[in-house]
Amino acid sequence: xxxxxxxxxxxxxxxxxxxxxxxxxxxxxxxxxxxxxxxxxxxxxxxxxxxxxxxxxxxxxxxxxxxxxxxxxxxxxxxxxxxxxxxxxxxxxxxxxxxxxxxxxxxxxxxxxxxxxxxxxxxxxxxxxxxxxxxxxxxxxxxxxxxxxxxxxxxxxxxxxxxxxxxxxxxxxxxxxxxxxxxxxxxxxxxxxxxxxxxxxxxxxxxxxxxxxxxxxxxxxxxxxxxxxxxxxxxxxxxxxxxxxxxxxxxxxxxxxxxxxxxxxxxxxxxxxxxxxxxxxxxxxxxxxxxxxxxxxxxxxxxxxxxxxxxxxxxxxxxxxxxxxxxxxxxxxxxxxxxxxxxxxxxxxxxxxxxxxxxxxxxxxxxxxxxxxxxxxxxxxxxxxxxxxxx
Amino acid sequence: xxxxxxxxxxxxxxxxxxxxxxxxxxxxxxxxxxxxxxxxxxxxxxxxxxxxxxxxxxxxxxxxxxxxxxxxxxxxxxxxxxxxxxxxxxxxxxxxxxxxxxxxxxxxxxxxxxxxxxxxxxxxxxxxxxxxxxxxxxxxxxxxxxxxxxxxxxxxxxxxxxxxxxxxxxxxxxxxxxxxxxxxxxxxxxxxxxxxxxxxxxxxxxxxxxxxxxxxxxxxxxxxxxxxxxxxxxxxxxxxxxxxxxxxxxxxxxxxxxxxxxxxxxxxxxxxxxxxxxxxxxxxxxxxxxxxxxxxxxxxxxxxxxxxxxxxxxxxxxxxxxxxxxxxxxxxxxxxxxxxxxxxxxxxxxxxxxxxxxxxxxxxxxxxxxxxxxxxxxxxxxxxxxxxxxxxxxxxxxxxxxxxxxxxxxxxxxxxxxxxxxxxxxxxxxxxxxxxxxxxxxxxxxxxxxxxxxxxxxxxxxxxxxxxxxxxxxxxxxxxxxxxxxxxxxxxxxxxxxxxxxxxxxxxxxxxxxxxxxxxxxxxxxxxxxxxxxxxxxxxxxxxxxxxxxxxxxxxxxxxxxxxxxxxxxxxxxxxxxxxxxxxxx
Numbered sequence: 001x002x003x004x005x006x007x008x009x010x011x012x013x014x015x016x017x018x019x020x021x022x023x024x025x026x027x028x029x030x031x032x033x034x035x036x037x038x039x040x041x042x043x044x045x046x047x048x049x050x051x052x053x054x055x056x057x058x059x060x061x062x063x064x065x066x067x068x069x070x071x072x073x074x075x076x077x078x079x080x081x082x083x084x085x086x087x088x089x090x091x092x093x094x095x096x097x098x099x100x101x102x103x104x105x106x107x108x109x110x111x112x113x114x115x116x117x118x119x120x121x122x123x124x125x126x127x128x129x130x131x132x133x134x135x136x137x138x139x140x141x142x143x144x145x146x147x148x149x150x151x152x153x154x155x156x157x158x159x160x161x162x163x164x165x166x167x168x169x170x171x172x173x174x175x176x177x178x179x180x181x182x183x184x185x186x187x188x189x190x191x192x193x194x195x196x197x198x199x200x201x202x203x204x205x206x207x208x209x210x211x212x213x214x215x216x217x218x219x220x221x222x223x224x225x226x227x228x229x230x231x232x233x234x235x236x237x238x239x240x241x242x243x244x245x246x247x248x249x250x251x252x253x254x255x256x257x258x259x260x261x262x263x264x265x266x267x268x269x270x271x272x273x274x275x276x277x278x279x280x281x282x283x284x285x286x287x288x289x290x291x292x293x294x295x296x297x298x299x300x301x302x303x304x305x306x307x308x309x310x311x312x313x314x315x316x317x318x319x320x321x322x323x324x325x326x327x328x329x330x331x332x333x334x335x336x337x338x339x340x341x342x343x344x345x346x347x348x349x350x351x352x353x354x355x356x357x358x359x360x361x362x363x364x365x366x367x368x369x370x371x372x373x374x375x376x377x378x379x380x381x382x383x384x385x386x387x388x389x390x391x
Numbered sequence: 392x393x394x395x396x397x398x399x400x401x402x403x404x405x406x407x408x409x410x411x412x413x414x415x416x417x418x419x420x421x422x423x424x425x426x427x428x429x430x431x432x433x434x435x436x437x438x439x440x441x442x443x444x445x446x447x448x449x450x451x452x453x454x455x456x457x458x459x460x461x462x463x464x465x466x467x468x469x470x471x472x473x474x475x476x477x478x479x480x481x482x483x484x485x486x487x488x489x490x491x492x493x494x495x496x497x498x499x500x501x502x503x504x505x506x507x508x509x510x511x512x513x514x515x516x517x518x519x520x521x522x523x524x525x526x527x528x529x530x531x532x533x534x535x536x537x538x539x540x541x542x543x544x545x546x547x548x549x550x551x552x553x554x555x556x557x558x559x560x561x562x563x564x565x566x567x568x569x570x571x572x573x574x575x576x577x578x579x580x581x582x583x584x585x586x587x588x589x590x591x592x593x594x595x596x597x598x599x600x601x602x603x604x605x606x607x608x609x610x611x612x613x614x615x616x617x618x619x620x621x622x623x624x625x626x627x628x629x630x631x632x633x634x635x636x637x638x639x640x641x642x643x644x645x646x647x648x649x650x651x652x653x654x655x656x657x658x659x660x661x662x663x664x665x666x667x668x669x670x671x672x673x674x675x676x677x678x679x680x681x682x683x684x685x686x687x688x689x690x691x692x693x694x695x696x697x698x699x700x701x702x703x704x705x706x707x708x709x710x711x712x713x714x715x716x717x718x719x720x721x722x723x724x725x726x727x728x729x730x731x732x733x734x735x736x737x738x739x740x741x742x743x744x745x746x747x748x749x750x751x752x753x754x755x756x757x758x759x760x761x762x763x764x765x766x767x768x769x770x771x772x773x774x775x776x777x778x779x780x781x782x783x784x785x786x787x788x789x790x791x792x793x794x795x796x797x798x799x800x801x802x803x804x805x806x807x808x809x810x811x812x813x814x815x816x817x818x819x820x821x822x823x824x825x826x827x828x829x830x831x832x833x834x835x836x837x838x839x840x841x842x843x844x845x846x847x848x849x850x851x852x853x854x855x856x857x858x859x860x861x862x863x864x865x866x867x868x869x870x871x872x873x874x875x876x877x878x879x880x881x882x883x884x885x886x887x888x889x890x891x892x893x894x895x896x897x898x899x900x901x902x903x904x905x906x907x908x909x910x911x912x913x914x915x916x917x918x919x920x921x922x923x924x925x926x927x928x929x930x931x932x933x934x935x936x937x938x939x940x941x942x943x944x945x946x947x948x949x950x951x952x953x954x955x956x957x958x959x960x961x962x963x964x965x966x967x968x969x970x971x972x973x974x975x976x977x
Contacts, residue, residue: 013432020439027446035621038453078623101712104629
């Protein structure tokens with residue numbers, strides 16, 4: 001059996017080229033038809049597999065999802081949605097070896113559509129998985145300023161919040177704070193949104209920022225327990241113990257199960273009871289508080305020394321141990337006689353001098369023996385507030 | 392052709408416009424025909440060859456995908472008996488088709504294209520293209536461990552050959568049609584025009600020639616354009632970030648080259664050993680050989696390694712992204728060698744390009760992971776080793792060193808890894824050459840009883856040059872500006888039969904002793920030697936020219952001067968017929 005093509009005809013170059021062009025056009029049309037049909041068939045098959053993959057992914061069955069997405073991609077290799085979903089499944093499968101592949105899919109997508117916010121967000125999450133602050137920040141920013149198919153404002157806000165949470169997790173509060181500033185200006189008038197922002201400000205230790213957002217929440221929802229607690233805590237952290245006490249009391253009333261607020265409330269009350277610098281107390285009360293604080297200081301010193309096995313009052317002939325605690329004990333003993341002059345109106349600087357000794361004791365013992373409780377904690381916090389004010 | 396057309400009589404008023412209309416196309420055609428000399432026509436034809444080959448390869452790939460989905464379903468979800476039953480049954484059908492309908496499609500498409508170029512005057516039956524298309528689509532689609540590139544190459548070559556024959560182009564051009572089509576087919580299959588061009592130049596044509604290079608490039612580029620038009624420009628693999636940071640890491644890549652070279656030898660030797668033995672078995676066994684190969688491939692897949700089925704590009708992609716542990720990678724490499732060897736030697740139509748890449752990818756990944764286990768400071772990712780592994784096997788198994796380098800670069804689009812690629816490929820190539828003297832394509836050709844030029848041997852053949860046969864500068868050089876008798880007295884003591892004459896102001900001539908003696912005796916001693924010599928000068932040669940170029944002169948002249956390229960008056964030596972023949976005879 002011998003197969004031969006029919007002989008082409010005139011040996012005229014233009015005619016030949018014309019015939020070849022027509023043949024190429026016909027072939028092109030034929031192949032177009034074939035490819036279209038095949039592609040449609042493949043797309044239909046791919047959509048079914050993709051749906052399977054999505055349901056598996058939403059159920060947390062990432063292996064099944066990956067398998068289904070891969071199969072869908074064999075049907076439609078260039079489908080961006082399938083690639084993105086596969087990349088997400090690979091990333092979420094808790095297998096660090098798969099991050100490379102996820103990233104590779106995403107980078108390929110990013111190269112095609114660098115403005116696609118969803119791709120940038122997925123890349124940012126991969127970078128976050130890897131712990132790369134620079135890459136993650138870059139991709140999160142791309143996502144924020146990229147093109148979203150739906151709810152662009154909400155998606156941008158959520159991307160920024162995700163970035164802030166990542167930065168806080170990576171101990172980069174300054175960067176987080178600058179993102180929070182931007183976030184604060186773009187929040188809609190909804191209590192939940194402001195509450196989340198306030199909590200992020202608080203995590204970034206920006207108490208004034210947190211207070212601003214909590215106030216906004218309370219303006220929108222005056223009995224919001226979380227906002228009351230947050231406002232109380234932010235005031236407490238800022239050293240506004242009287243205000244803190246007020247809000248924390250409201251928070252405890254609104255949610256009696258709120259142990260943190262209850263604890264902070266107790267601490268605030270203790271501080272307000274112990275502080276000799278309160279503006280609305282009499283001189284006698286101030287002196288009483290100073291005397292009590294001074295006595296408490298010695299007690300704390302003694303307890304700490306015992307805890308560390310240091311003898312603060314060695315007997316005659318014994319070698320005194322060299323420790324900050326013995327130095328403090330000496331200072332305390334030297335200051336003790338001054339207490340008698342506390343009532344004298346001429347000794348205006350004496351309360352500060354006495355309280356300096358107390359504050360030093362509280363700070364040193366906290367450093368040596370660990371964080372204090374109760375009145376000692378109150379005195380320590382008062383000392384920190386005083387120092388901050390002095391700075 | 393453009394003879395004037397009679398315009399008839401002027402009494403027919405309507406005849407004038409008709410005549411003009413007829414004349415315009417004829418003149419246009421005549422002008423165009425003048426423009427389209429054979430060289431230009433061949434170049435344009437190359438574009439069409441690329442288009443037709445591209446269209447055919449698109450259909451071929453659709454056919455493979457369609458077969459695969461119809462017979463096996465999407466591979467990640469293929470289960471059960473179909474894994475081994477489908478390749479075995481498809482193997483039976485392929486065997487019947489190959490034995491009874493398309494007997495010419497057995498063997499390597501590369502070799503058949505070379506045979507067309509060197510033996511069959513560029514003729515590859517169109518039937519071969521049809522047979523290759525159908526049988527390879529069925530074999531590869533059913534999961535046989537073979538690749539679509541070699542059949543694509545042959546389909547392209549076959550289309551080009553058929554086109555050339557139909558257009559009755561000259562025999563010289565027809566011979567070149569097959570490689571032009573082969574480049575188009577391979578470029579379309581790999582979606583990599585540079586590698587395809589290099590492969591055809593390196594392995595099929597074997598020489599760089601400006602005449603053919605333009606056509607090969609045009610056809611390759613146009614076929615790739617067609618494929619990308621229809622199937623998109625997605626690369627075969629998603630290339631991860633690949634970097635090369637420290638030169639000391641070249642040692643790690645050299646080790647990969649060594650391992651790859653050894654694997655290449657094992658792969659080539661197993662094919663070289665089994666193929667003639669299976670071919671020598673009784674004819675009835677040939678019906679079952681593809682089926683048994685399919686059964687083996689299916690069983691391997693059924694037992695847990697479906698990655699080895701078909702071309703395996705998806706698995707290479709996953710290996711490139713660190714989806715497999717090194718043990719799995721190593722096992723897959725070994726199993727793929729086994730599966731491809733049996734698929735290929737059974738006579739199933741299909742190529743070894745993709746399996747070679749697969750084996751290289753898996754081996755590269757395995758070697759890279761093991762190296763990093765022992766030397767954690769190595770910075771190359773698994774993807775980098777996988778990519779370089781592909782090039783290593785390409786260099787070692789197919790023995791195409793330049794293509795192997797450019798293929799990796801073209802596929803990865805990353806020139807940062809060029810140094811590791813070259814180092815690893817060089818080691819692989821050298822080891823393969825020293826342990827397997829005959830390259831795989833030459834081996835297959837010899838097993839088929841054909842004697843085709845070994846392009847590797849051609850590349851390395853020592854070329855004799857003029858300087859190799861050159862005699863020393865003679866003691867006696869005559870001058871055209873001296874008198875005949877002065878020149879005669881100068882040669883009296885010499886025994887040389889002929890002498891070079893330096894002409895004025897430049898050029899050389901030659902005179903024999905007898906001629907000079909005769910001139911002297913004829914009383915022409917008072918004449919200038921230059922005035923009595925023939926006017927045409929001697930051709931002169933340069934020392935670096937191939938000695939072959941001297942052959943066309945040595946019968947016409949007793950001596951030929953060899954001069955310096957920078958100063959043609961400066962004599963470097965001379966050659967004679969005896970010196971040239973002695974050199975060829977030595």
